[in-house]
Amino acid sequence: MLRLPKFNLVSPKSIDEVVQALADSKGRGRILAGGTDLLPNLKHEFIEADIVVSLGEVDELRGIEVSADGGLSIGPLTSLADIASNEHVLRIAPALAQAAGTVAGPQHRIMGTIGGNVMLDTRCQWINQSHFWRSSLGFCLKKDGTACHVVEGGSRCVAAASNDTAAALASLGASLDFQNAPTEHGDGKRTLEFEALFKADGAWNKKVTPTELLTRIHIPATPRGHRGGYVKLRLRGSIDFPLLGVASRLDLDEAGKIEHADLVVIALQARPTRVRKAAKLLIGTTPGQANYDTAVAQVMDAAYKQCTPLPNIPGDHEWRQEMVPVYVKRALAAALG
Amino acid sequence: MSSLIALELMINGDRMRVSAEAHWTLLELLRYEIGLTGSKQGCDKGDCGACTVLVDGKPQLSCLILAGTAPGKQIQTIEGLQPAHRKAGGTGLDPVQDAFDRCGALQCGFCQSGMMLSARALLNENPTPDRAEIREALSGNLCRCTGYTQIVEAVELAVAESVGAEPKTPSWAKDKPWTESLSSKKGGGDQ
Structure with missing residues (x-):
């Protein structure tokens, strides 16, 4: 039995009320969306909260719309199950639909939200444990300690970004709207390019604070020949977080030649890893022809060299590295369907 | 606080x-x-x-x-499954509960209420799922005893009976007249 520590619960009805409640918490508030990440972490006592601000009644944070430019505007409170099955997401951003569809198990996808997956805390086999377990071993850099159990002598936490949808959103060039309570200096709103959200510190791998509210996810329009895929390495076919995740993007011209290519790998370190240089080898080749197959072999090799998993999450890290080229190949195949 | x-x-x-x-x-x-x-x-x-x-x-x-x-x-909750079935005009157990009973789709029973509710939610949305859809819908419920075979077969039995089809012979009953024993037990749990 894992009890939650004591906190107060508030359930505001608008974005303005949420940001005010978070501002009033003086940094001791936490945002509750689907609860599938926040509540286990609170139970494990490596995050703390005096006030939990539930978004459940903030209807303006829900919904998937096609924006004026033909891209997507997604409310962060939209469930992962809805993202995975939405016709507009499947058409405009197939990699995101595939990634959302592989998150955890069916119940988690019904409860869990896209915003929650974007803001997911990093994971490590030494931190996602009970307080008792961690106190027996000795606390680590992520919370309450000064040692790293992954990298001996390490001074920076290397817990892994484990959000499946982050790889897809990075490949799609998404941007994120955040809101803080207004002050005399401004209205508290800002927009970040998706990759600018992350920093290489697993203790908190984001450049926004935990009390900054994600209010919208924007995905630019994708061209007619856009293809996207996401594949995930895990021990079981359900429930598990990724041991490795690869999102692929291929934009084809009318003749079927690749004009733009991208690969993003997740669950290596604290931020998503873009394998851009390797992906560029695919540009100018045509799937189905020999030049594409040659390029794919080169991309697999380059990705293997660039991606170096650490023993931070379960699964032998050397095996995870061996799986990088395999999953790069599968992600490209998933994009081409 | x-x-x-x-x-x-x-x-x-x-x-x-x-x-x-x-x-x-x-x-x-x-x-x-x-x-x-x-x-x-x-x-x-x-x-x-x-x-x-x-x-x-x-x-x-x-x-x-x-x-x-x-x-x-x-x-x-699981306690509401049979009352909801009866309120909707049914008799006996919810067909999912009945099928779990007749297929022996449990050992220790700890996962069973979650399994049956996941199965009920699936059948409410999709009354005729195939085996892959059943396995996907139950993939968020762990069972440490059965190996899942009887559980999936129980849902298949509930599906087959709801559309009046002949239930598939389950893996464990190759040579047994299992449909006879099933029909004789049907309606059990009413006591």
């Missing part, structure tokens, strides 16, 4: 006024305040699915829902 908050919940079709602390989960409220212990407390961190309840008809993990966020939602 936290104090009791008054909640009005809809549980198994009944309106209930209860009080809970802000940090209580729906599972804790169901089990330890209301006394509905059919929802099981397994891992308590969203891995196992034993605490699955239906929230507005969809399977969710009650160990990861704050009780204070449950008002306004229709919550169905």
Whole structure:
């Protein structure tokens, strides 16, 4: 039995009320969306909260719309199950639909939200444990300690970004709207390019604070020949977080030649890893022809060299590295369907 | 810091006024305040699915829902499955419960209430799922005893009987007249 520590619960009805409640918490508030990440972490006592601000009644944070430019505007409170099955997401951003569809198990996808997956805390086999377990071993850099159990002598936490949808959103060039309570200096709103959200510190791998509210996810329009895929390495076919995740993007011209290519790998370190240089080898080749197959072999090799998993999450890290080229190949195949 | 908050919940079709602390989960409220212990407390961190309840008809993990966020939602626990079936004009057990019983789709029974609610939610949405769809729908519920075979076969039996089709012979009954024994047992659990 894992009890939650004591906190107060508030359930505001608008974005303005949420940001005010978070501002009033003086940094001791936490945002509750689907609860599938926040509540286990609170139970494990490596995050703390005096006030939990539930978004459940903030209807303006829900919904998937096609924006004026033909891209997507997604409310962060939209469930992962809805993202995975939405016709507009499947058409405009197939990699995101595939990634959302592989998150955890069916119940988690019904409860869990896209915003929650974007803001997911990093994971490590030494931190996602009970307080008792961690106190027996000795606390680590992520919370309450000064040692790293992954990298001996390490001074920076290397817990892994484990959000499946982050790889897809990075490949799609998404941007994120955040809101803080207004002050005399401004209205508290800002927009970040998706990759600018992350920093290489697993203790908190984001450049926004935990009390900054994600209010919208924007995905630019994708061209007619856009293809996207996401594949995930895990021990079981359900429930598990990724041991490795690869999102692929291929934009084809009318003749079927690749004009733009991208690969993003997740669950290596604290931020998503873009394998851009390797992906560029695919540009100018045509799937189905020999030049594409040659390029794919080169991309697999380059990705293997660039991606170096650490023993931070379960699964032998050397095996995870061996799986990088395999999953790069599968992600490209998933994009081409 | 936290104090009791008054909640009005809809549980198994009944309106209930209860009080809970802000940090209580729906599972804790169901089990330890209301006394509905059919929802099981397994891992308590969203891995196992034993605490699955239906929230507005969809399977969710009650160990990861704050009780204070449950008002306004229709919550169905395993205790409400048969009453809901009878209210809808049925007799005996819910067909999913009946099929689990006749297929022996349990050993220790700890996962069973979550399994049956996930199966019920699936059949409400898709009355004729194939085996792959059944396995996908049950993939958030762990069973450490059965190896899942009888569980999947139980859902297939419930599906086959709902459309009047001949149930498939299950893996464990190759040479036995299993459909006869099934029909003789049908309606069990009514006592």
